[in-house]
Amino acid sequence: MNAIRQCGYAFGSIVTAAPQAAIYRRFVRSVPETPARAVVPVVHSVALDNISFQYPGAPEPTLADVSLHACRGELVALVGVNGAGKSTAVNLLIGALRPHRGRVLINGDDVSALSEGERLAHFGLLVQEFGRFEFTLRDTVGLGAPGAVTDRDIRAALSGSFAAELPLDTQLGQQWGGTGISGGQWQRLALARIRLRSAGVWILDEPTSAIDAEAEREIFAELRRTSAGRITIVVSHRAWTLRGMDRIYVIDAGAVVQQGTYDELMNHPDGRFARLFATQAEGI
Structure with a gap:
């Protein structure tokens, strides 16, 4: 029975x-099947030029006449409350959304005529919902890399992480009888994928949300140390991670209401940035 x-x-x-x-x-x-496209390793500038976007059915635009830019070697941050329009700005930049007005520029050129593959070749993207791909360590890190990569490349991408010395054939994920790892460790592997991809623009949306404070400091120190060869755009809600940014854009209700360095913005106590981060700043 x-x-x-x-x-x-x-x-x-x-x-x-x-x-x-x-x-x-x-x-x-x-x-559709499309040929693999080589990643663009050097990007000199990206920008949103007077961009406006409104979701279908929404009563108001999510972004209205937003302009921002980032140049090679810079670390640029986007901050604001949930729903302010930060993720929409990122999606417009990479081409997941099309603006209703304004232009997206890469190296000063309008990219509206580029194909999806041509556009994405400029970017490495890590979002908050980082993938937990339960493959071997080699395959998990190699996802999204341009063409064939060597074991040496993968080892270099894993340098400094918990998996640096693990065999690359290690199966990840307990449901397949493999090694169980924490959320923070999955996020470290997602960062290794971005490093291996080595695109000219890195977009990191809360890249250390699942990682402890010590590891977070190490990651941001490395981002600053290696920033010269790329554009790095970070979305963050943690005040201390913003201190080393070259420029911070404060987005509120679909508009850029402030921009500047951390110290410049905190010197305006009545500004939106200071009101958002005043409590966190006390502990820095």
């Missing part, structure tokens, strides 16, 4: 999963 019961459960699972499997197969077939 138990065997029959288990068989019934298994059959029910198959019936339940069949529609989802069919949707997945249709999605995979719908994606």
